[in-house]
Amino acid sequence: MTEQRRTVYDALMEERNHPTAVEVFMRARNRMPSISLATVYNCLETLSSCGLVKTVNLERGPARYCPNNQEHAHFYCNDCGTVLDLPLRARRHPEDVWELPEQLSISHHEVAFRGVCPKCAMKAAQLPEQRENAQNTKE
DSSP states (O other): OOHHHHHHHHHHHHSOSOOBHHHHHHHHHHHOTTOOHHHHHHHHHHHHHTTSSEEEOOTTSOOEEEOOOSSEEEEEETTTOOEEEEEOSSOOOHHHHSOOOTTOOOSOOOOEEEEOOHHHHHHHHHHHHHHHHHHHHHO
């Protein structure tokens, strides 16, 4: 592990919030001011290919990076963009969960869910109350 890779890995582990490469770069620069964005991209690619980091692709957005190597899915909040890890309840193989054609061989799987995170759901639930309270105070 080179000094640059260690710096990038430590920056990723600092806050496990599925940052983009640019966000990792901003963190890594605090530790190593001379590091370039290209070096961060190269380090993330190497860390991903070694299995230390997972690359998370969510539709057309920038790739995000996840240091959680346990089996899990990802949840993407449509409102705030937060990405959360969703651990599996029990260790199951994909063929135990999904109907797969016979003779299919899976080498890798990714599962992602989309919706609204708990924080955004709470905010949305509070908005009607706030509007009602504001209207009641006007009257």
